Amino acid sequence: MTEAARREYLLDVSRLLWRLWSGRLPTGIDRVCLEYVRNFGGRSLALVQRRGRTYVLSAADSDRLFTLIERGTAGFRTGLVLLAMRGFARLRSAPPRPGMILLNAGHTGLDDSALVEWIERHNARAIYLIHDLIPLTHPEFCRPGEADKHERRMANALRSAAGIVANSQATLDDLAAFAAARGLAMPPTTVAWISGPDIPADVVPRRQPRPYFVTLGTIEGRKNHLLLLDVWQRLGSDAPELVIIGQRGWRAEAVTKRLDAPDTLGGNVRELGRCDDAALASWLAGARALLMPSFAEGFGLPVIEALELGTPVIASDLPVYREIVGAIPTYLDPADHSAWESAVRDFTGASPERERQLEAMRGYRPPDWQSHFERVERWLGQI
Incomplete structure (x- = not known):
């Protein structure tokens, strides 16, 4: 068995590549996607969506790409170009075996039927992390067309998912209401709270002349x-x-x-x-x-x-x-x-x-990533 075939997961990093290439500050969703790289990277092949097509990297190139992503924006463009010159010629259009678990933590590509068709064609088991349904529940606060796009995302997720992780029960309730209103079945689901960046123990409170x-x-x-x-x-x-x-x-x-x-x-x-x-x-x-x-x-x-x-x-x-x-x-x-x-x-x-x-707030314990991934992986073993 090849190293690629030994990997457990396909990990969609398309969103992170685009965000890092553009040099933008990370959003909350970007930070979640990065934590998925840190947790699953060593057991995954990188999956990249580009212009309606889906590609899977080799194990070695996946490891190089995950390392590049974890380093952040410094030198990212140069590193990605060098990696593309060396390894992207070895891109595969299919996973090394059918039935692999695909992890998509950023809603990436869900508004396009091409990803769903790829999943069905290769019998991948898609797991989506859903962050919110705000474009549908509060369209007045979103860009024109975003509500229609998010409706496609959620409908495609429900139709193609082997399972869905919601970041909160509130999000899952919104998704269930969406599914019921459109006559769509809910796949297996779990709620796993997300976390933020680690807060240093030596934080010095900012001192200003006035409150x-x-x-x-x-x-x-x-x-x-x-x-x-x-x-x-x-x-x-x-x-x-x-x-x-x-x-x-x-x-x-x-x-x-x-x-x-x-x-x-x-x-x-x-x-x-x-x-x-x-x-x-x-x-x-x-x-x-x-x-x-x-x-x-x-x-x-x-x-x-x-x-x-x-x-x-x-x-x-x-x-x-x-x-x-x-x-x-x-x-x-x-x-x-x-x-x-x-x-x-x-x-x-x-x-x-x-x-x-x-x-x-004395004794308050915030959600942490270890608990998130323990819950997700335990659930993955049950579905």
Whole structure:
């Protein structure tokens, strides 16, 4: 038996290749895909989708590609070109044996029937990690056409999956409702919470001249930054500092226009478009609270990271937040500006509610990747 035939899995790395090639900061989904490389890479052959075709690398080339991916953006383009020149001529259009498990952790290619046809043709057992159904449940916050594209993704996943991993029960409930509404059968499923980057033990909380709050996430309509800017406008000269950490995204003009005219907010708002993990942890650790007024989320890594660092959280009252962190945060209606203003004022100084959170988070244990993969692999052995 060849080394390729000994590998247990086909691991789709298409999304990571594109993201690393473009030099973009990793999203939450990108980080999940990377963890799948770290856990399954040594037992997998790399699978790459390109222009409607699907390719499988040899065992040796897969190992080289996984190593390149784990190194990150530094030298990635050069490394990928060299690997392509040496090894991509040996690309296969089929797996070394039928019935191999295909792991797709990034929704990659699911909007195209070509992947489904490839899976059926080679009798692959597709396992998809589903992150959210937000384009279907909240299409108003997504790009034109994204709802139709995501409907194809979810329908193709349900039709072709040997099993589906959901990142939360809330996501799985949304998927089950989608399947029922369209008369599609649910394959075997499991819920396995995801995790974030490891937080160093020696994080030094950021020290600022005055109290500050952090909000974390791409600047887009769904994240509801406008509410926070309105709150800071109302706070006036009494406002603490608001630190917005995240890249600018789609349909953010109303927010970015105000950010680009900081005098209208009294100089009390700071925007950090690029922030590495160490700096992010420092900002979170020193904040009076993390503010998350989102209208919808598939999971909630920033909330988990904040609590792990001992930072209180004020968040929208979303089912997924209650699922993953229970009653620790202070939950508010994302449309209630007055409630958010009151909470910010309260948390800026001595606050019984803030103290309640600090006490409630004692002994909090965040989800971790080891538990995620133990659950997934145990489940894979049962289906």
